[in-house]
Amino acid sequence: MPVPGRRGLVSRSLLREEAYRAIRDAIVEGALAPGERLNDAELVEWLGVSRTPVREALGRLEHNGLVRTKPGRYTIVSPLDSRAERAAQSVTAAMHQLAVREALFDLTAVELDAMRTANARFAHALAEEDVDAALAADDAFHDVAVTASANPAVRSVLDQFTPVLRRVERLRFGSLGGRESVAQHERIIALCEAGDVDGAAAAVHANWQTLAPLLDAAPPAGEPPRE
Known part of the structure; x- marks a missing residue:
């Protein structure tokens, strides 16, 4: 090894x-x-x-x-496994939607600015093809609502399931396809600022759904190694 x-x-x-x-x-x-x-x-x-x-x-x-x-x-x-990754995506998307619903009316101007700053870093990292920086900035963007929700169950579930998606996200943010997330993040911010709970939750769900093509392309679970 x-x-x-x-x-x-x-x-x-x-x-x-x-x-x-x-x-x-x-x-x-x-x-x-x-x-x-x-x-x-x-x-x-x-x-x-x-x-x-x-x-x-x-x-x-x-x-x-x-x-x-x-x-x-x-x-x-673990080999790449489209079924496990789709399950993780569903759970992760649901937790981020819940975080936005619980946090939205408590989001301050400072927190909305933190989302804008993170998204600007995200856009710059994608332009520079810096996958590590893109992932860190994307985490920082979504973490604003997760932190503001003050829901430890949301944090715990995300800590468990998000790493399963990271290998796929590295592929996504290393491609042009990841750049559509910048505009999606901007829409999420605008909906949060407008106090549109349902719209913001739907936009967060749509953002996480952009992983679907890569998940569909991943193989099912591989066979265990031969002895």
Whole structure:
């Protein structure tokens, strides 16, 4: 299993959360590719932590759909799976719609400006073909409503299901097709500013639906590795 080049990424004093995030990000960013075998010893060496937080991180990642394990046989990065991704998209879209509905009347001018600023960064990142910056700016845009909703259940569900979509989003924001989201974000802001709850919720749903063509193009779940 070729792991990313940096070693000692996580300090031994840090908790399992950092190990989880490091492995998750490597999967989402493609450093650990779909179908790739994951070796505990190599992950331990890379992260600079003991085997326990690595195993706990892999357990969480399996629960979140990013890792597949057959006890005593193999642990792999989950193959791209259109069915799992469509399910994650449905849940994620619903949570963002709920966040907008719960937050809209509490959104201040400062928060609307934060959405505009994030969308400007998003547009610039797309123009520069900087996928990492585009994803960060898109996260910042949608996070305004999620934070304003003050609903911990929404945050928890999004933390679980959003990473499943990240591999697909990297493809989307690396293409011209991702640029339509800039105008969609502008429409969401305008509807929020106008106090149109139903319109803003529908616009958020439409924004997340732009992933559908890439999800449809993804293959169904792959076969487990042969012994």
